Amino acid sequence: xxxxxxxxxxxxxxxxxxxxxxxxxxxxxxxxxxxxxxxxxxxxxxxxxxxxxxxxxxxxxxxxxxxxxxxxxxxxxxxxxxxxxxxxxxxxxxxxxxxxxxxxxxxxxxxxxxxxxxxxxxxxxxxxxxxxxxxxxxxxxxxxxxxxxxxxxxxxxxxxxxxxxxxxxxxxxxxxxxxxxxxxxxxxxxxxxxxxxxxxxxxxxxxxxxxxxxxxxxxxxxxxxxxxxxxxxxxxxxxxxxxxxxxxxxxxxxxxxxxxxxxxxxxxxxxxxxxxxxxxxxxxxxxxxxxxxxxxxxxxxxxxxxxxxxxxxxxxxxxxxxxxxxxxxxxxxxxxxxxxxxxxxxxxxxxxxxxxxx
Amino acid sequence: xxxxxxxxxxxxxxxxxxxxxxxxxxxxxxxxxxxxxxxxxxxxxxxxxxxxxxxxxxxxxxxxxxxxxxxxxxxxxxxxxxxxxxxxxxxxxxxxxxxxxxxxxxxxxxxxxxxxxxxxxxxxxxxxxxxxxxxxxxxxxxxxxxxxxxxxxxxxxxxxxxxxxxxxxxxxxxxxxxxxxxxxxxxxxxxxxxxxxxxxxxxxxxxxxxxxxxxxxxxxxxxxxxxxxxxxxxxxxxxxxxxxxxxxxxxxxxxxxxxxxxxxxxxxxxxxxxxxxxxxxxxxxxxxxxxxxxxxxxxxxxxxxxxxxxxxxxxxx
Numbered sequence: 001x002x003x004x005x006x007x008x009x010x011x012x013x014x015x016x017x018x019x020x021x022x023x024x025x026x027x028x029x030x031x032x033x034x035x036x037x038x039x040x041x042x043x044x045x046x047x048x049x050x051x052x053x054x055x056x057x058x059x060x061x062x063x064x065x066x067x068x069x070x071x072x073x074x075x076x077x078x079x080x081x082x083x084x085x086x087x088x089x090x091x092x093x094x095x096x097x098x099x100x101x102x103x104x105x106x107x108x109x110x111x112x113x114x115x116x117x118x119x120x121x122x123x124x125x126x127x128x129x130x131x132x133x134x135x136x137x138x139x140x141x142x143x144x145x146x147x148x149x150x151x152x153x154x155x156x157x158x159x160x161x162x163x164x165x166x167x168x169x170x171x172x173x174x175x176x177x178x179x180x181x182x183x184x185x186x187x188x189x190x191x192x193x194x195x196x197x198x199x200x201x202x203x204x205x206x207x208x209x210x211x212x213x214x215x216x217x218x219x220x221x222x223x224x225x226x227x228x229x230x231x232x233x234x235x236x237x238x239x240x241x242x243x244x245x246x247x248x249x250x251x252x253x254x255x256x257x258x259x260x261x262x263x264x265x266x267x268x269x270x271x272x273x274x275x276x277x278x279x280x281x282x283x284x285x286x287x288x289x290x291x292x293x294x295x296x297x298x299x300x301x302x303x304x305x306x307x308x309x310x311x312x313x314x315x316x317x318x319x320x321x322x323x324x325x326x327x328x329x330x331x332x333x334x335x336x337x338x339x340x341x342x343x344x345x346x347x348x349x350x351x352x353x354x355x356x357x358x
Numbered sequence: 359x360x361x362x363x364x365x366x367x368x369x370x371x372x373x374x375x376x377x378x379x380x381x382x383x384x385x386x387x388x389x390x391x392x393x394x395x396x397x398x399x400x401x402x403x404x405x406x407x408x409x410x411x412x413x414x415x416x417x418x419x420x421x422x423x424x425x426x427x428x429x430x431x432x433x434x435x436x437x438x439x440x441x442x443x444x445x446x447x448x449x450x451x452x453x454x455x456x457x458x459x460x461x462x463x464x465x466x467x468x469x470x471x472x473x474x475x476x477x478x479x480x481x482x483x484x485x486x487x488x489x490x491x492x493x494x495x496x497x498x499x500x501x502x503x504x505x506x507x508x509x510x511x512x513x514x515x516x517x518x519x520x521x522x523x524x525x526x527x528x529x530x531x532x533x534x535x536x537x538x539x540x541x542x543x544x545x546x547x548x549x550x551x552x553x554x555x556x557x558x559x560x561x562x563x564x565x566x567x568x569x570x571x572x573x574x575x576x577x578x579x580x581x582x583x584x585x586x587x588x589x590x591x592x593x594x595x596x597x598x599x600x601x602x603x604x605x606x607x608x609x610x611x612x613x614x615x616x617x618x619x620x621x622x623x624x625x626x627x628x629x630x631x632x633x634x635x636x637x638x639x640x641x642x643x644x645x646x647x648x649x650x651x652x653x654x655x656x657x658x659x660x661x662x663x664x665x666x667x668x669x670x671x672x673x674x675x
Binding site: 029030031032033034035036037038039040042043054057058059060072073075076077078079103104106107109110111112113114115116117118119120121123124125127128131137138141142144145148149151152154156159161162163164165166167192194197198199208209210211212214236275278279282294295296310311313314315316317318321329332333335336337338339340341342343 | 361362363364365367368369371372373375376377389390391412413415416417418419436438439440441442443444445446447449450451452453454455456457458459460461464465466467468469470471472473474475476477478479480484496497498499500510513514524526528529530539540541542543544545546566567589590612613614615616619644645647648649650651652653654662666667668669670671672673675
């Protein structure tokens with residue numbers, strides 16, 4: 001309940017369109033590269049003249065990363081003296097290995113799966129297989145594959161029991177969104193916005209589903225004519241419409257830095273919390289959180305709609321207060337006074353006595 | 359120019375995999391250019407030990423064998439390093455491809471693609487694009503907490519740890535000595551379950567509340583790791599999801615959709631108000647106050663008092 005009331009990403013619904021160009025740059029890690037080159041050697045041995053493009057795709061790496069591996073491989077072998085170096089070269093399109101005999105037949109065999117590799121793959125596979133929206137045929141395929149990888153990993157699979165991940169998602173809503181995306185159809189939803197405490201109806205053209213803790217659909221909202229992100233557990237009702245979905249071509253954002261990234265031009269809000277309100281810094285992306293003498297924090301954050309933080313001010317009670325903007329602090333005080341007045345009203349009617357009333 | 363580490367590791371791996379008899383350090387040093395350039399014996403020895411550890415990290419089983427003359431040799435035997443036969447069809451391959459992409463943590467992302475690449479080398483079908491096969495689904499496992507990687511390794515290697523932990527409502531962190539058992543991600547947050555040595559009891563920690571570094575302690579676990587570790591149940595009870603009573607509230611018509619979604623009964627009162635019965639567990643008072651003047655608590659008296667109390671604190675501002 002506590003979680004439902006709280007708003008981990010206060011801007012999930014009002015998010016602006018912002019793009020992060022290109023893919024995240026992966027740092028070159030010698031262990032990852034070595035592991036990849038060992039597999040590459042096995043792979044290339046079976047495929048003389050393999051296309052750079054195909055190999056990069058099969059290995060899930062960019063062509064540049066593959067080419068940098070191909071630059072290293074000719075320096076490798078069982079001895080740098082005896083002419084045993086791998087004679088692997090490429091014209092940029094195809095890859096040729098001119099002396100596969102440099103490695104004994106057995107040296108180029110596929111390698112067993114390491115404990116960390118088994119953990120990473122099995123934990124992820126188990127998590128994905130619990131997603132309610134996964135198609136049944138895909139789930140079955142994943143379960144079969146997981147069992148096979150477990151068996152092939154042997155003892156290395158054991159460590160994977162020490163990590164587990166559960167995705168949250170609303171089964172029925174998920175299935176409808178997934179179907180609408182694959183059939184390219186528009187959706188009608190009733191959506192709850194905690195910031196306004198209201199349920200609104202809107203038509204959306206869904207683009208993709210994203211699970212980052214909670215599950216979201218990224219969509220083109222026809223009402224606001226903008227890209228919006230909707231959290232599935234806030235969808236009160238959903239219908240698949242007959243109209244085709246026609247989202248404009250937009251660049252997909254890289255979500256690895258979090259779903260909600262406040263924009264620089266958003267108004268600033270300053271909140272001071274006591275020790276009991278420190279959780280605010282965990283749930284709200286913020287610019288700064290400075291320690292206060294009483295063990296509390298002074299938190300500065302930005303939001304396109306400061307009024308939406310009235311809920312936070314009310315929830316905090318004596319654990320914190322809004323420092324600025326003043327209008328926001330006033331509106332929280334006003335709301336609390338109005339609410340208290342209602343208790344007086346009930347008390348006067350005498351229907352429900354208040355213990356500790358005014 | 360110094361020889362790249364990946365090149366050195368690759369050469370060591372190929373030498374150890376390619377040999378039928380154990381190779382001595384001296385032989386390895388003579389076969390690998392980077393080791394010849396290493397300079398002093400000391401720096402070569404340090405480099406060699408680190409490289410062996412790195413190769414073991416990526417799964418290579420390296421044996422150390424002493425010969426009759428007392429000389430130590432190394433080799434990676436084929437039968438202990440060979441992937442057992444595994445055949446996956448195109449659908450299974452696509453499903454694994456999707457799973458390998460979900461980690462947002464560098465070490466696990468690298469390890470997952472490493473596993474997939476080994477399977478690829480062993481003939482995993484590659485004609486299906488995982489995204490194509492799975493439509494619009496893009497699950498991601500977020501890992502923002504710096505404590506994650508050291509704790510993951512400590513769980514794996516069963517190493518006791520110590521870290522500074524700030525409880526949700528505590529101003530100052532305090533050191534906790536823990537035997538880490540398992541990590542679990544729930545609702546986008548990571549938790550650690552383990553044995554709290556100071557308290558002599560099982561405890562669950564939220565990783566985002568660990569401040570500073572996770573440090574390893576020498577010695578072994580003193581308590582046996584249970585077969586089943588229940589992180590989620592503990593966290594659910596913190597979150598007040600284990601409601602054991604119910605409350606009666608008045609709610610303004612049209613407001614408080616999430617309260618309505620949880621209600622066990624809803625009755626229209628007219629005059630713009632409804633009456634709802636909702637589950638009452640830890641944290642309900644704070645949640646109800648968020649709705650300001652749109653909610654009035656009727657019963658129980660204890661909840662009414664808590665809500666009024668909170669409202670007064672805000673009204674005084």
